[in-house]
Amino acid sequence: MDDEKRNELKKIIMDTKTLPTLPGVVNKLNTLSENDKSSVQEMAKIVSSDQALSARILRLANSPSYGFYRVSTISNAMILLGVNVVKSLALSSSIFEIMEKNSVGLWEHSLGVGVAANLIARKLGLPECEEISTAALLHDIGKVIISLKCSDAEREIHRVIREKRVYSWEAEREILATDHAEVGNWLAKSWFLPDKLSEPIAYHHDVTLSENHRIKTSVVHMADVIIKASGFGNSGDYFVPQIQKEAWNALKLDDQLMVEIVEELEDKLVEVKNFSLELQGSDATTG
Amino acid sequence: MQKIPLMLTKEGMVLARDVFRNDSATGIPICGKGTVLTESLITRLDHMDVQSVYVSGHPVWADGDRSLEDMLQDLDRRFEKVRHDSLTTKLYDIYVKYLKRSMGDDGGRREAE
Numbered sequence: 001m002d003d004e005k006r007n008e009l010k011k012i013i014m015d016t017k018t019l020p021t022l023p024g025v026v027n028k029l030n031t032l033s034e035n036d037k038s039s040v041q042e043m044a045k046i047v048s049s050d051q052a053l054s055a056r057i058l059r060l061a062n063s064p065s066y067g068f069y070r071v072s073t074i075s076n077a078m079i080l081l082g083v084n085v086v087k088s089l090a091l092s093s094s095i096f097e098i099m100e101k102n103s104v105g106l107w108e109h110s111l112g113v114g115v116a117a118n119l120i121a122r123k124l125g126l127p128e129c130e131e132i133s134t135a136a137l138l139h140d141i142g143k144v145i146i147s148l149k150c151s152d153a154e155r156e157i158h159r160v161i162r163e164k165r166v167y168s169w170e171a172e173r174e175i176l177a178t179d180h181a182e183v184g185n186w187l188a189k190s191w192f193l194p195d196k197l198s199e200p201i202a203y204h205h206d207v208t209l210s211e212n213h214r215i216k217t218s219v220v221h222m223a224d225v226i227i228k229a230s231g232f233g234n235s236g237d238y239f240v241p242q243i244q245k246e247a248w249n250a251l252k253l254d255d256q257l258m259v260e261i262v263e264e265l266e267d268k269l270v271e272v273k274n275f276s277l278e279l280q281g282s283d284a285t286t287g
Numbered sequence: 288m289q290k291i292p293l294m295l296t297k298e299g300m301v302l303a304r305d306v307f308r309n310d311s312a313t314g315i316p317i318c319g320k321g322t323v324l325t326e327s328l329i330t331r332l333d334h335m336d337v338q339s340v341y342v343s344g345h346p347v348w349a350d351g352d353r354s355l356e357d358m359l360q361d362l363d364r365r366f367e368k369v370r371h372d373s374l375t376t377k378l379y380d381i382y383v384k385y386l387k388r389s390m391g392d393d394g395g396r397r398e399a400e
C-alpha cells in the first residue's frame with residue numbers, strides 16, 4: 001500500500017510537464033557533456049543567450065553562500081564556480097524563484113545552510129567548496145516540490161508536525177510514504193545532477209547511506225543542524241536534528257572548531273538576512 | 288555593539304567600527320568609528336556597496352523585542368528532542384554561551400530604550 005502510494009507520487013512529482021517550467025536552454029545544457037572544454041564555452045554562450053536566466057544565476061552566484069565578492073558574467077561564474085554548479089543553478093533557478101516568493105522561511109533556511117556549509121568546508125580545507133555550497137542550497141528542494149505538487153498533503157504535513165511535534169520528514173513519511181530528501185533525490189536524478197550533489201540532498205538526514213560522498217553529505221548534515229540550532233529561517237519544523245556521530249567523525253570535528261564555526265556563522269548570517277531582504281525588496285518594487 | 292544590515296540602519300545610530308568599502312576590512316576606511324548616521328550618509332554607503340555596519344548598543348531586535356531569557360527559552364524549545372544526545376548538547380552549550388555573550392555585552396535591551 002505504501003509502496004503503491006510512493007510510486008504514484010513519484011509519477012506525479014516527476015511528471016516534467018507539470019514541473020515548474022524549466023527555461024528552454026536548460027534542456028540544451030543537459031545534452032552537453034561536462035568535462036569537454038568546448039562545451040564549457042558553448043554552455044556559457046547558451047546560458048548567456050537567456051537574459052532572465054543569466055540574471056538569476058548571477059544573483060545566486062553572488063549570494064553569501066559562495067563567498068566571492070562579485071561574479072559579473074556567466075563565463076566568470078563558470079570559471080569561479082565550475083560547470084556543475086552553474087548547471088545546477090540554471091536547473092534550479094525557477095525553483096529558487098518560487099521559494100523566494102512563496103516560502104521566504106525555507107529560502108532563508110536554504111541560504112543559511114549554504115553559507116554554513118561553505119564556512120565548514122573552507123575551515124576544514126575541503127576540496128570542491130562550491131559544489132558543497134550548491135548541494136547545501138539545494139538540500140531541501142524536495143520540500144518545494146512537495147508543496148507545489150501536493151499542496152493538500154503539505155497542509156496535512158504541517159498539521160501533523162504541529163500536533164505530534166515531529167520532524168518534517170517524519171510527518172512527510174506518515175502522509176506521503178516518502179520524504180523531502182527522497183523527493184529531492186528523484187529530482188536531482190531526473191536532472192542528471194552528479195552524485196556529489198544528489199547524495200547530500202538524498203542523505204542529509206542520514207549520512208551513513210551516502211556511499212561515494214560521505215564528506216560532502218556530512219558537511220550539509222552539520223550545516224543543516226547548526227542553522228536549525230541558530231533558529232535562522234524556517235524549514236517547516238523548528239526541532240534541531242540530532243548530530244550524527246558518523247558525520248562528526250567523518251569531518252574530524254572538535255569542540256574548538258564548533259565554537260569557531262558558530263561564531264563566524266552568526267556574524268555572516270547578518271549578510272544572509274540582508275541578501276534575502278534585498279531580494280524581497282527588489283521583487284516588491286518590480287512587481 | 289551590533290552588526291546590522293545596512294537596510295536596517297536608521298538616522299541617529301552611531302558607528303561602532305570603521306566602515307570599509309566592500310566590507311573588506313582592509314584599505315582606507317570610508318567612514319570612521321563614532322560617526323552618527325544620517326539619511327544621506329546611509330544612501331552614500333549603499334551606493335558604495337556596503338552591506339552591513341557595526342553600530343553601538345543593540346538597536347535592532349530581529350523578532351520584536353527579545354530579551355536574553357526569551358532567546359534562551361527558544362533555544363531550549365529548538366533543542367527539546369536532542370538534549371539526551373551528548374554531541375548535539377555540545378552545540379546547545381555553544382549557543383547558550385554565544386547568546387549570553389552577544390546579548391550581554393551592551394547590557395541587553397535596556398540600553399536600547
Ligand SMILES: [Fe+2]
Binds near residue numbers: 139204
Ligand atoms: Fe531536510
Ligand SMILES: [Fe+2]
Binds near residue numbers: 109113139235
Ligand atoms: Fe534543511
